[in-house]
Amino acid sequence: MIENTPHPLTFTDVLNARFAPTKFREGYDQGQVDALLDRVADALRPPHERRFPTAITRQEVQDSRFKATKFREGYDQGQVDDFLDRAVAALPF
Numbered sequence: 001m002i003e004n005t006p007h008p009l010t011f012t013d014v015l016n017a018r019f020a021p022t023k024f025r026e027g028y029d030q031g032q033v034d035a036l037l038d039r040v041a042d043a044l045r046p047p048h049e050r051r052f053p054t055a056i057t058r059q060e061v062q063d064s065r066f067k068a069t070k071f072r073e074g075y076d077q078g079q080v081d082d083f084l085d086r087a088v089a090a091l092p093f
Helices: 011-013 029-044 058-063 078-088
Strands: none
Touching: 011 029, 011 058, 029 078
């Protein structure tokens, strides 16, 4: 039996993540999501390639909150939330 579970995220997966845009329903502020994902991607790089002095923690990702957008483009909240769940699982303890 073949399991249909996604592979653990890599920093390349995070850098290449794309989310459906929202405009007429509430979404997440794109700049805030992108900034968090930059830190997540950095934490998944080999230590000698990291750009940030300290790696983001699982708890910081779980505690992150984004401004809601409405009537301007944002990211689909469900897609971002699902992706961040995968990111938390990929981050080291």
